[in-house]
Amino acid sequence: MNPLSSETFGENAKAALADVQLRGALKYATSLFGERRKEAAEGLSNWEGLRTQARAIKDEALLHLDRYLEEFVSNAEACGAQVHWARDAAEANSIICRLSKDARTIVKSKSMTTEETHLNHALEAAGVQVVETDLGEYIIQLAEETPSHIIAPAIHKTRRQVADLFTAELGTPATDDIAQLTRIARTTLRDRFAAADVGISGVNFGVAETGTIVIVENEGNIRLTTSVPKMHIAVMGIEKVVPRFADLDVFLKLLPRSATGQRSSTYQSFITGVKRQPTAEGPEELHIVLLDNGRSRLLAHPVTRQSLACLRCGACLNACPVYQQIGGHAYGSVYPGPIGAVITPQLMGIEKTAQLPYASSLCGACREVCPVKIDIPRLLLHLRSEIAPRKGSTTERLAFKMWGRVMTSPMLYKLSSIAGRIVQRVIPISKAWTKGRDLRPIESKSFHELWND
Amino acid sequence: MKVSLFVTCLVDQLWTSIGLSSVEVLRRVGCEVEFDKRQTCCAQPAFNTGYRDEARQVARRFISIFEESKADAIVSPSGSCTAMVHHYPELFADDPEWLERAQKVAAKTHELSSFLIRILKVEDVGASWNGRLTWHDACHGLRDLNIKSEPRTLIRNVRGAEFVELEHADACCGFGGTFSVKYPEISVAILDQKIEAIDRAGVQAVVSGDASCLMQIGGRLSRKGSKVRAMHLAELLASK
Amino acid sequence: MTNEARQAILSSIRSHLATSVPYDKRELSLHHANPENNPAILSKQASASLVETFKANLITVGAHCVIAQTDADIASALTRIISALQKTPIRAQRIAISDAPQIEHLLHQTDLEIEELAIAPNASDIFSFDVGITSTQAAIAETGTLVLDSTRERHRLVSLVPPVHIAIVDASKIYETLGEALAFIHKTEMSPAVTFVTGPSRTADIELTLTIGVHGPQELYVIINGST
Numbered sequence: 001m002n003p004l005s006s007e008t009f010g011e012n013a014k015a016a017l018a019d020v021q022l023r024g025a026l027k028y029a030t031s032l033f034g035e036r037r038k039e040a041a042e043g044l045s046n047w048e049g050l051r052t053q054a055r056a057i058k059d060e061a062l063l064h065l066d067r068y069l070e071e072f073v074s075n076a077e078a079c080g081a082q083v084h085w086a087r088d089a090a091e092a093n094s095i096i097c098r099l100s101k102d103a104r105t106i107v108k109s110k111s112m113t114t115e116e117t118h119l120n121h122a123l124e125a126a127g128v129q130v131v132e133t134d135l136g137e138y139i140i141q142l143a144e145e146t147p148s149h150i151i152a153p154a155i156h157k158t159r160r161q162v163a164d165l166f167t168a169e170l171g172t173p174a175t176d177d178i179a180q181l182t183r184i185a186r187t188t189l190r191d192r193f194a195a196a197d198v199g200i201s202g203v204n205f206g207v208a209e210t211g212t213i214v215i216v217e218n219e220g221n222i223r224l225t226t227s228v229p230k231m232h233i234a235v236m237g238i239e240k241v242v243p244r245f246a247d248l249d250v251f252l253k254l255l256p257r258s259a260t261g262q263r264s265s266t267y268q269s270f271i272t273g274v275k276r277q278p279t280a281e282g283p284e285e286l287h288i289v290l291l292d293n294g295r296s297r298l299l300a301h302p303v304t305r306q307s308l309a310c311l312r313c314g315a316c317l318n319a320c321p322v323y324q325q326i327g328g329h330a331y332g333s334v335y336p337g338p339i340g341a342v343i344t345p346q347l348m349g350i351e352k353t354a355q356l357p358y359a360s361s362l363c364g365a366c367r368e369v370c371p372v373k374i375d376i377p378r379l380l381l382h383l384r385s386e387i388a389p390r391k392g393s394t395t396e397r398l399a400f401k402m403w404g405r406v407m408t409s410p411m412l413y414k415l416s417s418i419a420g421r422i423v424q425r426v427i428p429i430s431k432a433w434t435k436g437r438d439l440r441p442i443e444s445k446s447f448h449e450l451w452n453d
Numbered sequence: 454m455k456v457s458l459f460v461t462c463l464v465d466q467l468w469t470s471i472g473l474s475s476v477e478v479l480r481r482v483g484c485e486v487e488f489d490k491r492q493t494c495c496a497q498p499a500f501n502t503g504y505r506d507e508a509r510q511v512a513r514r515f516i517s518i519f520e521e522s523k524a525d526a527i528v529s530p531s532g533s534c535t536a537m538v539h540h541y542p543e544l545f546a547d548d549p550e551w552l553e554r555a556q557k558v559a560a561k562t563h564e565l566s567s568f569l570i571r572i573l574k575v576e577d578v579g580a581s582w583n584g585r586l587t588w589h590d591a592c593h594g595l596r597d598l599n600i601k602s603e604p605r606t607l608i609r610n611v612r613g614a615e616f617v618e619l620e621h622a623d624a625c626c627g628f629g630g631t632f633s634v635k636y637p638e639i640s641v642a643i644l645d646q647k648i649e650a651i652d653r654a655g656v657q658a659v660v661s662g663d664a665s666c667l668m669q670i671g672g673r674l675s676r677k678g679s680k681v682r683a684m685h686l687a688e689l690l691a692s693k
Numbered sequence: 694m695t696n697e698a699r700q701a702i703l704s705s706i707r708s709h710l711a712t713s714v715p716y717d718k719r720e721l722s723l724h725h726a727n728p729e730n731n732p733a734i735l736s737k738q739a740s741a742s743l744v745e746t747f748k749a750n751l752i753t754v755g756a757h758c759v760i761a762q763t764d765a766d767i768a769s770a771l772t773r774i775i776s777a778l779q780k781t782p783i784r785a786q787r788i789a790i791s792d793a794p795q796i797e798h799l800l801h802q803t804d805l806e807i808e809e810l811a812i813a814p815n816a817s818d819i820f821s822f823d824v825g826i827t828s829t830q831a832a833i834a835e836t837g838t839l840v841l842d843s844t845r846e847r848h849r850l851v852s853l854v855p856p857v858h859i860a861i862v863d864a865s866k867i868y869e870t871l872g873e874a875l876a877f878i879h880k881t882e883m884s885p886a887v888t889f890v891t892g893p894s895r896t897a898d899i900e901l902t903l904t905i906g907v908h909g910p911q912e913l914y915v916i917i918n919g920s921t
Contacts, residue, residue, distance in 0.1 A: 066703050066707050084698075136896075154899065159899055182906070183906075210883050220909020223888065223909060224853065246872070248875055249871055264838060267890060270889075360629065361592070362501065364593075384502060388503030396502070403498065438671075438673075
């Protein structure tokens with residue numbers, strides 16, 4: 001199934017709105033996530049202070065990103081990690097394909113960064129089989145779909161759909177029982193873990209001070225992916241670096257609460273290089289692939305730089321009235337929702353993504369829930385100011401030029417209000433509005449005209 | 454106290470009773486109200502759509518007009534327009550002269566309920582209105598200006614009014630300016646969540662501080678044949 | 694090849710940061726950011742001991758917890774847990790233990806009948822075991838978390854692969870907060886792998902319905918050794 005394109009966002013959204021099952025699933029999931037996040041935040045006596053602190057740490061890390069990246073790499077390499085730098089998605093994929101070319105079985109844990117590079121396609125094109133092990137990712141891999149949510153990739157699927165999928169792809173008996181479906185995935189994937197030569201994971205945080213990569217999860221597949229195979233490849237966006245080990249205290253409190261309302265993820269892995277003794281447990285090789293893919297460009301302005309503070313928690317998706325109605329696929333981009341609407345145009349360029357920053361009512365709910373206080377509405381407005389002059393339709397650009405003249409001339413303003421009254425009576429204004437809503441008629445006398453000194 | 458009214462282009466053209474009610478309420482609490490007829494718009498439509506040059510053009514006009522006023526405050530019956538004026542410094546970030554002028558005007562500009570409660574310290578404006586009503590938190594007023602308790606305090610002092618808290622009162626109504634016509638289906642889908650909550654509240658009126666939200670909500674209520682009235686806070690407070 | 698990429702990326706970072714400088718200055722004239730330094734405090738239960746808090750939080754996250762005061766207590770707790778499991782489909786007949794000496798010693802103090810006992814089996818063998826028993830290097834009371842340092846004990850796979858994990862925690866090694874535990878594992882020579890474990894494995898990926906027991910253990914039993 002081909003993923004939708006962000007170029008057809010408007011059409012995608014309309015189709016999503018007509019999907020009753022999707023809307024039901026979204027309503028349930030986003031409100032549940034939202035409630036849990038809120039409760040978890042209220043369980044900390046200084047949630048706001050923590051957010052401020054987290055943002056300050058990220059700002060510091062980003063303002064000195066070159067220095068902290070070099071420190072991270074130096075410390076990681078000193079502990080036996082091999083670090084590779086990838087300027088773009090193609091380079092990252094090519095490095096990973098080269099490293100895993102002799103692998104017979106590759107297991108992979110959930111990583112939005114590898115979705116961004118379309119790593120699985122590249123591996124498959126190179127003739128290497130890779131299996132997703134995160135339950136949600138495993139489901140969509142079988143379904144040949146893309147994730148519709150940053151945290152819960154298969155949120156759009158009912159248990160029935162999952163059951164049918166398993167029956168079709170794995171030959172398992174039909175069942176409506178979620179515990180049973182989970183057990184099927186566990187049993188099937190167990191053999192892959194046992195046989196895996198290479199494990200590919202993402203990275204939540206890279207600590208400059210120690211060269212440690214930190215990865216958090218609930219299922220256990222990341223621990224398996226990163227302990228069983230002989231080679232572990234960790235793909236890390238360059239913005240994931242944090243300066244000090246102690247900084248983790250702040251982020252490991254914010255992330256699970258913001259993502260799922262948990263006080264702590266079930267498993268948190270702190271990996272620093274490779275085993276010091278050959279007989280010890282764990283991989284023999286650790287390869288960290290650092291990915292730029294447009295991120296460094298975002299450093300050029302404080303408004304855009306804050307995009308890089310994102311923890312990929314998904315809280316903004318759950319809070320967004322637009323995402324709540326249309327889900328993730330409609331955005332036609334790897335990252336959906338509010339954060340997707342701002343980073344996709346910045347990473348991919350505005351050619352095909354120009355609609356995304358306009359897919360928002362600017363309500364600000366996202367900014368309220370963001371653990372690192374990214375001002376998404378301000379970013380959306382910033383992007384709109386870059387898109388409108390370049391990609392706005394001629395009609396629109398002219399309309400606003402005229403609007404500017406009318407609004408700066410009291411005479412033109414008065415004339416246009418009279419004209420508006422006539423026009424509204426004669427021409428059905430804006431079908432886009434009146435399709436679903438009644439329109440107030442223009443007043444026969446404006447407030448200006450009613451005012452008596 | 455002398456107040457200069459910024460009535461907003463939406464109220465001026467489409468909902469004059471909000472303007473008239475605002476004047477009534479301000480006078481009732483002892484303010485002298487002036488209205489500078491040169492005023493037009495706060496520039497929000499251009500700014501929100503991405504046309505910053507045109508926005509600056511209109512913002513400069515707003516600043517030039519209102520900085521001349523001898524009034525103690527500029528008051529507007531719109532959270533989103535007030536928030537826009539508060540954004541003016543950002544529009545002029547690289548123009549030190551206009552930046553200063555923008556900051557001065559922004560500092561004097563207040564939304565109506567915020568002005569009554571925070572500046573005048575008035576909680577009861579002598580209003581009465583019989584019936585059951587609820588409040589919708591308009592997004593810019595709520596999140597940009599922190600207006601949440603002020604309208605509720607004012608409403609609770611309206612004699613005869615039975616106030617019911619709306620479920621998800623702070624959820625967006627789906628207007629979002631040009632969003633409402635660029636993506637009308639999404640706008641209405643979001644709106645319908647609000648309408649359902651209003652239905653469940655069993656009220657005669659839904660009150661808000663922004664004419665744009667009220668047009669959105671009211672437009673759908675009337676399309677659905679609902680008897681629920683969409684009313685601006687100023688209209689409620691002017692009622693006797 | 695990678696050095697060229699390294700230089701390109703670092704230089705891109707530097708040049709874009711340089712571009713940002715005048716805009717950052719303008720930001721300062723618009724906003725004032727004052728980062729606070731407030732470590733967040735979890736809502737505490739009034740005057741509970743570390744052990745009690747730890748136990749309460751273990752239960753909250755779905756782990757089982759027993760407090761033992763003597764070695765004999767621990768052994769009998771082990772016996773109870775394993776014999777109960779032996780009556781279930783888990784079978785608990787093939788037991789993998791870490792290389793912590795006290796674990797083997799404890800098992801020999803029980804009179805459990807099991808088919809196989811192995812010390813830290815490697816990756817190709819571990820998948821056939823039913824129960825894994827390990828000790829831990831530390832714990833965190835405020836979240837019910839176990840701290841496993843792979844350089845101090847061979848328990849990386851034993852604590853992960855078998856469907857049941859039994860962990861023995863020294864009461865004296867229970868820290869109150871995450872911050873303290875992070876400081877504990879932060880050494881000049883970092884361990885190659887430290888794992889924090891909070892409860893049994895779980896997912897809510899299907900219809901957001903919580904299911905316990907995915908790829909990691911389905912059951913977590915914690916025996917707190919209160920004698921230390």
